Amino acid sequence: MVVLGGGVAGLAAAYYLARDGWPVTVVERAAALGGLCGSFQSHGFTLDHGPHKLYSVVPGILDEIRSLLGDRLIEHKKRNRIRLLGRYLDYPLSLGNLLPLLGPRRAARLGLGYAAAVAGGALGRRDPASYEDYVLQRFGRGVYELVFEPLAWKVWGDPRQLSVDLARARIPSSGATELVLRLLKLKENSEDVDAPFFYYPRGGFGEFPARLASEVRRHGGRILTSAVPRAFERANGSVRAVHVESAGASERLACATLVSSIPMASLAQLLQPGDAGLAAEVGQLRLRDLALVYLVLGQERLVDDHWIFFPERRYPFNRLFEQKSMDASLGPPGLTAICCDLTCDEGDAVWAAPDDELVRRCLDALVEAGLTTPDKLRAGFVRRFRSFYPMYTVDYRERLGRIYVRLKQAENLVLTGRVGMFNYNNSDHCLDMGRFIAAGMAAGTSPGEIWSGLEERVRSYRIID
Ligand SMILES: Cc1cc2nc3c(=O)[nH]c(=O)nc-3n(C[C@H](O)[C@H](O)[C@H](O)COP(=O)(O)OP(=O)(O)OC[C@H]3O[C@@H](n4cnc5c(N)ncnc54)[C@H](O)[C@@H]3O)c2cc1C
Numbered sequence: 001m002v003v004l005g006g007g008v009a010g011l012a013a014a015y016y017l018a019r020d021g022w023p024v025t026v027v028e029r030a031a032a033l034g035g036l037c038g039s040f041q042s043h044g045f046t047l048d049h050g051p052h053k054l055y056s057v058v059p060g061i062l063d064e065i066r067s068l069l070g071d072r073l074i075e076h077k078k079r080n081r082i083r084l085l086g087r088y089l090d091y092p093l094s095l096g097n098l099l100p101l102l103g104p105r106r107a108a109r110l111g112l113g114y115a116a117a118v119a120g121g122a123l124g125r126r127d128p129a130s131y132e133d134y135v136l137q138r139f140g141r142g143v144y145e146l147v148f149e150p151l152a153w154k155v156w157g158d159p160r161q162l163s164v165d166l167a168r169a170r171i172p173s174s175g176a177t178e179l180v181l182r183l184l185k186l187k188e189n190s191e192d193v194d195a196p197f198f199y200y201p202r203g204g205f206g207e208f209p210a211r212l213a214s215e216v217r218r219h220g221g222r223i224l225t226s227a228v229p230r231a232f233e234r235a236n237g238s239v240r241a242v243h244v245e246s247a248g249a250s251e252r253l254a255c256a257t258l259v260s261s262i263p264m265a266s267l268a269q270l271l272q273p274g275d276a277g278l279a280a281e282v283g284q285l286r287l288r289d290l291a292l293v294y295l296v297l298g299q300e301r302l303v304d305d306h307w308i309f310f311p312e313r314r315y316p317f318n319r320l321f322e323q324k325s326m327d328a329s330l331g332p333p334g335l336t337a338i339c340c341d342l343t344c345d346e347g348d349a350v351w352a353a354p355d356d357e358l359v360r361r362c363l364d365a366l367v368e369a370g371l372t373t374p375d376k377l378r379a380g381f382v383r384r385f386r387s388f389y390p391m392y393t394v395d396y397r398e399r400l401g402r403i404y405v406r407l408k409q410a411e412n413l414v415l416t417g418r419v420g421m422f423n424y425n426n427s428d429h430c431l432d433m434g435r436f437i438a439a440g441m442a443a444g445t446s447p448g449e450i451w452s453g454l455e456e457r458v459r460s461y462r463i464i465d
Pocket of ligand 1: 004005006007008009010027028029030033034035036037049050051052053054055227228229261262263266290341388416417418419420425426427428430
């Protein structure tokens, strides 16, 4: 079997398959494994790609994580907040924290919005048509305009053009009724909207993919890095071999089953080279890009939180993350490393801005937010990633369905992962997908049926903050 991509999704599939005794080869284009879940060294720190925690509400996945990483897991009680209206508030938001900040007019408007949303919930609602619709129905216009609208614009784009699936996957509450119940202490935060704790692998998040990789090898699997898939060999509706180039040499990897976690555009190109129609359809699936701005500051710690959300437009980033909050040993004493994540599109003002300018903008925002002073900056740099945020536009599901029909002509192909399946997910979901694929193979299910099963399964995934 050949697995394309050595991020967590590809490595997880390879791990479960190798453990079951299948011969597996992973093909990773980059020199390092782990994809966005990998860690790297810089300025004396071990750094992650933004805040990464290990947590799951998918049955059995936390046990899988414990059995993989054992006593290397640090258990954290989650501390995170949101910056709104010049204050830091607990996250997920509660009305109790919010109302005193609003002033009578805004509070009344927000209260009316809530009341209407609660009443709407009690009376039963029509199906929401978009992300905006979903949030308005559940939270009312006040909270929508304050939090969810600016956050959506920053991370994904126009909320009227975004699918309701995105809201379902990403918003940590089922609505105003639940928030009011929580405010009145009639209901506790449940673990499927707010992780009560999370795990972090000692030594950096990259220890997680590294452990998966060492398990793949221990079970006899092969992993090729700096290896680029150049062509597929097709026969009788299946992919029979992958031709790979690495270190100037090429190799033919025979494959009974092909698992792909690489971007769909790259896969389509390999599968149907010269099919302009397929390439155009895949090109319409929008993935937003990511710029991670790292700042090294001359102070021991910046905040007490693991991360803080910054939905307001005046802050250039979505979130602030302090690496030492996960594991204090990841950097030298007297210094701290901050990562600010910015969603962008190749060629836009953020993507094209020089590193120094982005570092300066983020530093200015941290100063404005009362967290540091300009003289503390010791170093700053930027890492950019193409195509990492699947943008669920209102028509994405139909388009994805059409693309899947075309790709499924390769009968021994299964897709997995975040960019591989165009699914908004976290690393625990990637682990679950790998487990699902191996269970299907063990049961003798065909790759096409496993893929269809995964399509169903990924719709239930929720990102838990
Ligand atoms: C800011 C941020 C915060 C996050 N927080 C969390 C969190 O708290 N917890 C959590 O669990 N998840 C979190 N995630 C999500 C997590 O990063 C993803 O779910 C996970 O990385 C997806 O893994 P993947 O293997 O599907 O994709 P990737 O990590 O993108 O891996 C794909 C791999 O394929 C390789 N590749 C690409 N093209 C080719 C090719 N042509 N040939 C061969 N190889 C190729 C790439 O180099 C890469 O290694 C976060 C993500 C971001 C951006």
